[in-house]
Amino acid sequence: MKRIISExxxxxxxxxxxxGDGERLVTNRSERxxxxxxxFMVINCSTSLPRVTGxxxxxxxxxxxxxxxxxxxxxxxxxxxxxxxxEVARD
Numbered sequence: 001m002k003r004i005i006s007e008x009x010x011x012x013x014x015x016x017x018x019x020g021d022g023e024r025l026v027t028n029r030s031e032r033x034x035x036x037x038x039x040f041m042v043i044n045c046s047t048s049l050p051r052v053t054g055x056x057x058x059x060x061x062x063x064x065x066x067x068x069x070x071x072x073x074x075x076x077x078x079x080x081x082x083x084x085x086x087e088v089a090r091d
Contacts, residue, residue, distance in 0.1 A: 002075035002085055010060055010076050013069040022046055058084060 005013075015025050022045050028034045038054035042063070055063060061084045064070040075085040 003071075003073055004075050004077050004083070005070075007057075007060075007076065007078045010064055010070070014060065014064055014067060017067045017069050018042060023051060058082070061086065 011025065018025055023042050024045055026041050026043055028037055028039060028041065037050065038059075039057060040055040040060065041050045042052040042055075043050050052063065057078065061070065061076050064076075065086055070076070070086045072086055075083055077083050
C-alpha cells in the first residue's frame, strides 16, 4: 500500500529542498516561455540561470525522486486524478 501525497505537497517538498541549495522551482506562466523552457524549471537564485528546464507537471515526480524528497513507498496524486507511484531502481 502506497502513501498518497498531493501535487501541492510534492511541489512544496521540492521547493523546500531547492531553497536549501540556493535554487528555486519556477512555473513558466506565459505560453511562449512554457513552449521554450517547459512548464517548470529549476533556477539558481544567485545567478538566475536555469539548471533544469523542460519539465512538465508529471516530470516533477522524477525531480522529486532525484532530489530525495519522495520515498519508494509514496505515490503522487495530481489534481486531474492521475496517480503516479514512486519507484526507485535497485542496483
